[in-house]
Amino acid sequence: MSDKRNYSDPDYYNNRELSWIDFNDRVLEESRDKGNPLLERLKFLGITQSNLDEFFMVRVASLAKLAAVNYPKPDASGMTAEEQLRAVNKRAHDMLIKQYTTLNRSLIPAIQQIGVHLKKAPNLSAEQFQFIKSYFHDELYPVLTPMADDSSRPFPFIANDTLNLAIQLTPSDGSGRLYATLQIPDVFPRVVRLPGEENAFILIEEIIKTFVGQLFVNYNVKESVVFRVIRDMDLDVAEEDTSDLLKDVQQQLKLREHGNVIRLEVENTISKKLLKLLNKELNTPDFAVYETNGPVDLTFLSKLTSQIINHDDLKYAGFTAYQPTALDHNHDIFAAIREHDWLMQHPYDKFDPVVEFIRQAAIDPDTLAIKMTLYRVSGDSPIIRYLGRAAQNGKQVTVLVEVKARFDEQNNVHWAKQLEKMGCHVIYGLIGLKTHCKLSLVVRREQGGIRRYMHMGTGNYNDVTAHFYTDMGLFTVNNDMGIDATNIFNMLSGYSKPPYFHQLHISPDGIREFIYDKLSQASAAAKEGANVIVRMKMNSLSDQKMIEHLYRASHCGVHIELIIRGICCLKTGIPEISDNITVHSIVGRFLEHSRIYSFDIDGQKTVYLSSADLMTRNLNRRVELLFPILQPDLANRVLQIFDTMWHDNVKTRVLRADGTYTHIDRRGLVPLESQSAFAKAATERVKRDQAEAAKAAPTEFQPMLSPENQPNPLNYDDGSESD
Structure with a gap:
């Protein structure tokens, strides 16, 4: 009997965007959970903000574009783009209230109890007030650029994700009202430590607001409020020819800075008149205006927690990540992989063996080629350095750099150019597709012939995020997988279309x-x-x-x-x-x-x-x-x-x-x-290995060999002095 059920019934599906907001609400719950360390709760609240920012820059921006052209097709849950746009903004407004209630009623009082104070100008001591006055005049004043808004000077462009002041002025004779904006420079730290107390801080916008009148001689400042815009930052690259992809991405990076305003955040002390002006100039619909009951842009909370001293007890306890001895700097990693496959679980297992895999391949005389996909790498990636060294050592190095990795485009364009300068073959993937797989292939000539060593992972080759993303990876020398991996790289770099794969999908x-x-x-x-x-x-x-x-x-x-x-x-x-x-x-x-x-x-x-x-x-x-x-x-x-x-x-x-x-x-x-x-299990494994190593250690003192006589498991210079 055939199955007649309609599994595509819209009633069977949650809307994707609203489901994402549910997820961010679960992150927000972590900031409210008193079972978490206090300073980590501050970080969670900051994370909800950065999550929302990216969500609006990309997903909500896409909905706004679809709604603008009255795109009729509903999603799986039966909602049109316009319905989704309004529902998302309604839920985001509810979340905003919850964010600032959490900050003002729970987290600020809790950090005050442990002697951490986020101050405003009226609450400063005489010493602290003198400090911010000097800071304003000596540091900030020369950099600040007020922008008038009048008939001869149109409303200035407000860059995405920048803090700005909206200012209402009157001439000293009291006639009329004038308006100006002032970008708060991001070349200074937003959280400024105050003297006289161990953990007292003030936000840079509070300092500027206190003395902003000194930028407008012969005018009276009637109002100054902080605002911020989030713009459409989705990259729209036309890929007709991948040879121009790098230039196309760079051009789009410049263009997207001027995308439409998707969200306007402003302090809720703003007057109706000033808010009306901002709305008009920024062309923001009412449902996209968010009035905050506290500092605009809560991502500063992560910076605040990093500056609080003598309260490590209010952070997550540290643990020791595990690394098998056979995969460390002093052992032949290829011999270890020939013995058996290795499964890595980061961050509980160190990411170091992944870097070590590329490092040893770069200096190994038997390595003929290294092939690798890079989606997101850190700003100072050791893997990039070792790939460059491999090319300089005469290895065939092919790297696929995904220059369309969202919000990492600039970083990846930079690394693509650097790799090319170092002699690597750099490819940008297939037209119309992002390359998101995590795959490394090292080809070696050995006594039995050519052998392929592989690392495959669930996460990026990023030594920084590997400390706080949970991911898994596999080292293997499986021949079928190696043939499949070779075919994948041939597919990515050329015109090959393998008829089938043995083990990989x-x-x-x-x-x-x-x-x-x-x-x-x-x-x-x-x-x-x-x-x-x-x-x-x-x-x-x-x-x-x-x-x-x-x-x-x-x-x-x-x-x-x-x-x-x-x-x-x-x-x-x-x-x-x-x-x-x-x-x-x-x-x-x-x-x-x-x-x-x-x-x-x-x-x-x-x-x-x-x-x-x-x-x-x-x-x-x-x-x-x-x-x-x-x-x-x-x-x-x-x-x-x-x-x-x-x-x-x-x-x-x-x-x-x-x-x-x-x-x-x-x-x-x-x-x-x-x-x-x-x-906990990782830390216990480390302790167990250390205890076993101590038992196996010789009981007699042994003379230390001179550096040139130290045994090298791979029997060649690793060149580590140059790192």
């Missing part, structure tokens, strides 16, 4: 079709009475066709466990549609970023990691990678990691049938916070 199309097939197999087995469990972990689930397949599998009796940090357009608890699906979301100390896909049919388990979320863009418009974990002990470890997260009852929220996320009722349960458990 590639988007566009390949990952979608693979997961469809696995879900179809699972459904067929469940209908035959098999016990079938599908476990998936990802950042976001929004692809309608994929959700339809999950609903179909659930209807057939497949038990589906999903850990989804952010967007989830799937609804749970729909009778005979999703009543076998459970969704958890974990928001905690680290940003959950790894992707796991596993299928268990009557105990026959297959486990995969991926760079891809189940979003339409990842499955259709990006080059993504999904790879199997073939070594049984490592596959079991991935499943244990998933299991630990699944049973987290501290930071987990469960998606209910009414669309809300609620914490697990812990009554009678032993508290389990998965991220803390992983951090």
Whole structure:
């Protein structure tokens, strides 16, 4: 009997943008959670602001463009662009109230109790007032540029994400009203430490507001309020010819600074007259105006916490990340990978072996080629340095740099040019597709012939974010995967289209079709009475066709466990549609970023990691990678990691049938916070290794060899002095 259900019914789907706001609300909950260290709660509140800023620059900007042309097609949940735009802004207004209530009623009083004060000018001591007066005259005054707004001088351009003052003036004779703006320069720190107290601070805009009248001689300042605009910052690159892509991206970076205003934030002390003027000049609809009950732009809270001294007890406790000895600086990493595959779980496992993999390849005489994809790298990336060194050492180095990685375009354009200068072959990917897969391939000539060593990951080759994003990676020398990896790079750099892949699955199309097939197999087995469990972990689930397949599998009796940090357009608890699906979301100390896909049919388990979320863009418009974990002990470890997260009852929220996320009722349960458990386990592994090393250490004193006689596992100079 055929399945007649309409799995695409709009009632079965959450709106993507509203689901994202639900996610940011879960981050906001962390700032309100008294179980978190106080200074970390301040950081969480700042994160909700930076999250919202990016969301408005890209997603809300896209909705505004669609609404402007009356785009008629509704999304999966049945909402038009105009309906989404208004609903998102309404929810964002509610969030704004919650943000500032959290700041003013909870966090500010709490930090005052521990002697941390964020002051305003009237509350300063005589010493502190003299300090800000000198700071204004000596530091700020020469840099500030007031901009008049009158018939001869039109309203100035207000740059995206800059703090500005809107000022209302009267001439000293009292005749008429005049207006001006003043950009608060971002070359100075926003949070300024005050003398006389250990942890007293003032915001730079408070200093400027106090003395702003000195910029307008013979005028009286009637009003000065802080405002900020968020503009449409989505990059629109036409890719007809990738040879011009670098120039096209650079040109678009300049153009997007002048995108339409999507959001106007202003202090709620603003007069109606001044707000009306700003609205008119910036062409902002009323629903996009946000009046704040406190400082505009809460991202300053992260800077504040970094300056507070003598309160490390109010931050997260440190832990020691683990690194296997075989993968460290003093051992041959290629020998270690030949022994067996290695699974990394960052940040609980150090990111250093990934960097070491490229470093050793760069100086290894047997290495012939290094091929690598780079999506986001840090501002001072050691991987970039080692790739350059490899090219200078005569290796064939091919690097795909994704210059369209959102908000990292400038950084990636810079690194692309640097790599080319160092002698690397740099490619920019396929027309119309972002290359989001995380893949490194080292080709070596060995006694048995050519051998390919690989690292594949769920996260970026970024040594900075690896400390606070949870990701997973695999080192392997599997021959089939190596052939697949070679074919992927040939596809990215040339015109090759491999007819099939042995072990790896590639988007566009390949990952979608693979997961469809696995879900179809699972459904067929469940209908035959098999016990079938599908476990998936990802950042976001929004692809309608994929959700339809999950609903179909659930209807057939497949038990589906999903850990989804952010967007989830799937609804749970729909009778005979999703009543076998459970969704958890974990928001905690680290940003959950790894992707796991596993299928268990009557105990026959297959486990995969991926760079891809189940979003339409990842499955259709990006080059993504999904790879199997073939070594049984490592596959079991991935499943244990998933299991630990699944049973987290501290930071987990469960998606209910009414669309809300609620914490697990812990009554009678032993508290389990998965991220803390992983951090504790890593520290214990380090201590255990240190204890074993101490036991194995020689008891007699041994003379130290001179540097030139020190054994080198790879038997060549590593050139580390130049780092």
